[in-house]
Amino acid sequence: MADVTLKKLSELLNLSISTVSRALKDHADVSEETRNRVKQLAAMVDYEPNTYAINLRTNHSREFGVIIPSIANDFYQSFISSLEEEARYNGYSLIILQSGDDPATEIENLRRCKQNRLAGIFVSITSRTNDLNPFMRLVEQDIPVIFFDIVPAFEACNKVCVDDAAAAVMAAETLIAQKKKNILAIFGKNQLSITRKRLQAFTETFNKYGSDAQLNSLHAGSTADTFTLLMDHLASPLKYDVVFCMSDEILIGVMKAIQTLGLRLPQDIGVLAISEGIIPTYYYPRITYIETSGFKLAKMAFSRMLACIAGSSYVQELKSEPVLVAGGSL
Amino acid sequence: MADVTLKKLSELLNLSISTVSRALKDHADVSEETRNRVKQLAAMVDYEPNTYAINLRTNHSREFGVIIPSIANDFYQSFISSLEEEARYNGYSLIILQSGDDPATEIENLRRCKQNRLAGIFVSITSRTNDLNPFMRLVEQDIPVIFFDIVPAFEACNKVCVDDAAAAVMAAETLIAQKKKNILAIFGKNQLSITRKRLQAFTETFNKYGSDAQLNSLHAGSTADTFTLLMDHLASPLKYDVVFCMSDEILIGVMKAIQTLGLRLPQDIGVLAISEGIIPTYYYPRITYIETSGFKLAKMAFSRMLACIAGSSYVQELKSEPVLVAGGSL
DNA sequence: AACATTTCCGCAAACGTTTGCGGAAACATT
DNA sequence: AATGTTTCCGCAAACGTTTGCGGAAATGTT
Structure with missing residues (x-):
């Protein structure tokens, strides 16, 4: 048998x-x-x-590696879910490796990918990764590497990421169109590049349109931070007509505060977020948000990977266009 | 080079x-x-x-397959995250395959695992899987199969799952200890085995303790269902002092209603849930819940897998003990 | 000094495929 | 009838490793 x-x-x-x-x-x-x-x-x-024999004979396999800081994250969840579908449809499989935001583990994972001679690698680097050479060495060995989401700033490599600036611009334009006048905008840690990009595009857009809105931009490092910050700033008398949240993490903190204070959406205050799309559905009414979902990004990343395998050698930087998803919070 | x-x-x-x-x-x-x-x-x-050559020569690889309905789910997310860690630590890799709750895709995924001659397979079957033979055929070919979370009801096979009954008993005991008298309990679809197990254990516990609490058990098929149901049942005058939620999906619907109605936790009403542990942290105060996290389950599943590979041929059914995580909602 | 044992290394087969090459048979063209 | 062309198939090498076996040299035992 x-x-x-x-x-x-x-x-x-x-x-x-x-x-x-x-x-x-x-x-x-x-x-x-x-x-x-x-x-x-x-x-x-x-x-x-026998796949083993085929791999040996042809010297390549139909497996891709996916290296991420952690799978426990809404963005990676949707990204991987979508990527796996694409891969499966094209006869490939996905090997998941978590780096736990530790560069050493990341290198080790990279080594395993090389040793297993995977057909290509998708990687979202850790926040502390600064040596890109190990990745470049793979590229030299003809193993395509596609960076996604968190990508190196300068190196010439294949990148697929959310258009942070465009998302922030869209958020600002939405608020301007809605004639919001007193805006409380919460951003993440200042040292993150994602924070800087979004903050800059956001404020520039208000200037560009010559808006007369009062804009108060604050930073919060975590959900808990956001909560305490908001409990203070949303205390009565209420000075704002809308809160903008740069990320899901912040949105959660903001909503905790809003609920605790008994404020109602959208009568008492409006909420607009940039989000992966899961968290906004947890509230009633649904939060209006600019979507930066991993689904589209995954499809872009995958087709780029196929192109690389087919021989495309030049590098490319792709950005996924954000989309406004209307809820009832504005 | x-x-x-x-x-x-x-x-x-x-x-x-x-x-x-x-x-x-x-x-x-x-x-x-x-x-x-x-x-x-x-x-x-x-x-x-060269891993290809080693695999061919030794006729086995260091890769496990993980077949799940969808990765976009808090439980699988924590399960896989934990499983990947264990695997990596032991020199194995994980290949993720989603079945999309479609038995045909599930079979196809199984075929791919067999073709790729993976060292073993972790599988959480779809809600519509009723033919277990394809899985059993793998076992006959000496590819260990560990079922987790959603497992076959009758077949003799390796199963690792949450102790649904114990979680429900713990929930009931918690409510009894807190002297709650008017309980609104929301359960999922009646035809799901998980629902039946939890409902039965829950009500039996109240009987066993001779509780005089008023217990109203209802079923809701989705978050949206739950919301409309609760908007009705929680309308004033408020008849209940606590709501029990069988799952995260239901908890989200319940909380939407509670927020919409402007009820406050825990003064106006209490909330207790059985949960994977992520959603309860999204609210303020944090929801008190019985944890059925995938982390522990993954470790149990993995060590069972290693035992199988080492030659353990008998089958085993393992259950993970639930834990009460106190929040501020009771 | 003869033999037995240990230490260290190489030969070659095997794992199951893919594929370039060559060749026999059949067919088509003069 | 002789030649060129096409159709169909087999031989054998190659991919890189593991491992049973055998054997030469070194060492140990009488």
Whole structure:
């Protein structure tokens, strides 16, 4: 029952191994009749090609590596979910490796990818990664590397990421269009590049439109930070008509405060967020947000990967366009 | 630069391939001196064994398959995160395959695992899976299969899952200890086995303790269902002093209603849930919940897998004990 | 000094595929 | 009828590793 190989098939059919192999892949060098005989028997005995042998012979596999800081994150969750679908549809599999935001583990994961001779690697670097050489060395060995989400700032490499500036611009424009006049905007840690990009684009947009809105931009390092900050700033008398949240983490803190204070959306105050799209559905009414979902990003990353495998050698930097998803919080 | 093999090493060292191979794995048949020479050169030229060849030769790989309905789920997220850590620590990798709650895709994924000759498979079956034979066939081919979370009801197989009954009992006991008298309990779809187990254990516990609490148990199919149901049942005059939520999905709907109605935790009403542990932290105060986290489950599943690979042939059914995590909602 | 034992290493087969090449048979063209 | 062309198939090498076996040299035992 166990392992049926090309050899066994060839013996049963009085053919050579080569002919059986070619027949199974519809090679023109074998007659239609023989092809059918072979395929029929193969189906009957449930022949399955030995992937180990194929990999060795062809010197490549149909597996991609995915290196991320942690899978426990809404963004990576949607990204991987979408990427896996694409991969499966194209006959590839995904190997997941978490770096736990530790550069050393990241290097170790990279080594494993190389050792397993994966067909390509998708990687979202840790916040503390500063040596990109190990990644570049893979590229030199013809293993395509696609950076996504958190990508190196300067290096010439394939990058696929959210258009942070565009998302922030869209947020600002939405608030301006809604004629909000007293805006409390909460951003993440100042040293993160994502924070700087979003903050800059956000404020610049208000200037560009010559808006007369009062804009108060604050930073919060975590959900808990945001909560205490907001409990203070949203205390009555209420000075704001809307709160803008740069990320899901912040949105959660803001909503905790709003609930605790008994404020109601959208009558008492409006809320607009930049979000992966999961958290906003947890509230009633649903939060209006600018989507930076991993789904689209994954499809872009995957098609870029296929292009690389097909031989595209130049590098490319792709950005996914944000989309406004209307809820009832504005 | 590219591919350095045993052959190249052997030529550089004037040794045979076999000796080099053995030296690298500290085989006793090669002298200490030679071993060191070999290892030194190998390190210098950055030799990396060809995994394809090793797999073919040894006829097994260090990769596990993980088949789940969808990765976009808090439970699977924590499960996989934890499982990947364990695997990596033990030199294994994880291949993720989503079935999209479609039995046909599930079979296809299973076929791919078999074809890729993975070392073992972790699987959480879809809600519509009823033919377990394809899985059993893998077991016969000496590929261990560990079912987790959603497991087959009757078949003799390795199962690792949450102790649904124990979690429900703990929930009931908590409510009784808190002397709650008017309980609104929301459960999921009645046809799901998880619902039946939790509902039964929950109500039986109240009977067992001879509680005089008023218990109203309702079913809701989704978050939206729960919301509309609760908007009705929690309308004033408020008849309940606590709401019990069987799952995260239900908790979200309940909280939406509570927020919309402007009820405050825990003064106006209490909330207790059975949860994966993420959602309860999204609210203020944090929701008190019975944890059924995937972390512990993953560790149990992995060690069971290792036992299977080591030759343990009997099947085992493991349950993870739930834990009460106190928040401020009771 | 003769023999037995240990130490160390190489030969070669095997794992299951893919594929370049060559060749026999069948067919088509003069 | 002789030649060129096409159709169909098999031989054998190659991918890089592991490992049983055998054997030469070194060491130990009478």
